Amino acid sequence: MPTSAFGPSLNELGYHVGRVKGNLYWVTDAVYQAMFLTTRTGVVLVDAPPSIGHNLLRAIEEVTRANGRPSKVTHLIYSHYHADHIEAARIFGNKVERIAHVETDRMLCAARDTNRPRPTTTFRDRYTLKVGGERLELAHHGPNHTPDNIFVYAPDYQTLCVVDVVAPGWVPFRNLELSQEVSNWIKANEQVMRYPWTALVGGHAGRLGIRADAELQMDYLDDLATHARATIEDFDVTPYFEKYGPSGNAYAAVKHYMDDAARQVAEPVIAKYTGKLAAVDVFTTDNAFSMLQSLQTYNGLSFGGSGIRP
Template structure:
């Protein structure tokens, strides 16, 4: 790792450039497809962007520096870095740096953050070990910048998935484990554990016992509601159970992998309550929304998908309303993703739990 990584644009500038590029690409793509899609308006005005509730002050993280990142000590030799969208964690040791995740939105700012910290403390700045929380590109897509000599550690399923993906930016782990793995480097210790699938089949828990800090990604979202569709998790029941697994660790500080601030135990408690309220609301809506109008409207035409969509959307909407109202001003983006989260939980109840409602066993 170089001590003077090349400079890159700030997060704001990168976002602006992407927007400009997208504006240029969309018309060009339409031309390649032979113009507007059949049946579409030729000069349709774009839908106005929706307005959302302000982000509560307690949900906002620290301000970024001019390079577009923030780095700070958690405790002892353990640090975290964020760009307000994603987070990584690193441990400085007398033998080198252990990094957990390499989100591409932070990218080479990871090098800057590590250099900033190690220079100030007279520690080696070379990353010797890189731990993958799971295989998803949005969390480890910048791992390539640490070169071929770094020891990459992940779950066996992470290695299998990355070998299938064949993404040059995400080299597969060189060291793997099934259930538990203890990493000791330069007098420091990290405990890795796989408690079964949750957000993804391979998502692991990384615990720093000396610093009482847990990093688990895409499960708990301090200060915010979970991302769309319950973090687009592949196993919703296991993802819900992962909340209890996380809270069973004796952590004081949580690195959740997303957004701009660290978590405390109260954040875990409130997300568990959010999920309990959402579950109750989904079950109530499933029992009370009358499916008759949707069958009457779309049944005669044989449009089965219209029946499903209209009915399931109605159930999710009814479930989301009281939960959104309760957590508005308490959890950021309650009005952004609660409907999507209600829909995802409803689908899980139908598919995983057998709560089929009007689509159950025909009398």
């Protein structure tokens, strides 16, 4: 495990809170992250992971006691609808203004989870939040990890918060962050680099990101895609159907050739990024599987170039 993957130590209550820049702060439990902006009239919080829970309140109180700004959370921004990032929303009460993408509202309406109250303000493409002399720019650049996942940019502090896209110091979580649309999730990685940020809050792990982290992840994804394309072109699936075909168990044939193909893709990538990215040996085979699936279903590639049956 590269030591660069790890962030600051946690306090006795199990969290770390630190200044990103100016009035912008972040809090982590070494697994999840949230970001908050202290303003003249209250606090704007981005995400409320349940694993941090009431430590969010403690972290905010710690910061505002020191900087003399109000500690009340007046605005809560949802990055996306997933419970692991916003299920502590209810601890901020009913009077907080909750801001999210319109698709987040649709998903939460269907979920009916009282821990994730529906947003009170929604937007479709862009939304600028100005509160107490501070500003955040919210944008939806299309579906990626989820259909509703948004970018939150603090221009005065050159800080970008985008969750479940870039994992600073680590490989992407299993199956490319369990993304619903892998091709668009990869495009979201590219979109991240179009913002002029110097600090990144990625929603996971124990430290902030820098631009080199996002560049390294792009290199990893490029290598994964290159090896996946080569494997799709050259991999012979015939032996798998010869083995399992007589039994009629086509699922077994597909499972085993896909598993073996994913391992073939992953092997050189693991070798290249060992010591550079944490958990490269843990999730790269899963990530290779998702890359193979995306290249087939989105890009129209097929094993051995079989294509349309003549």
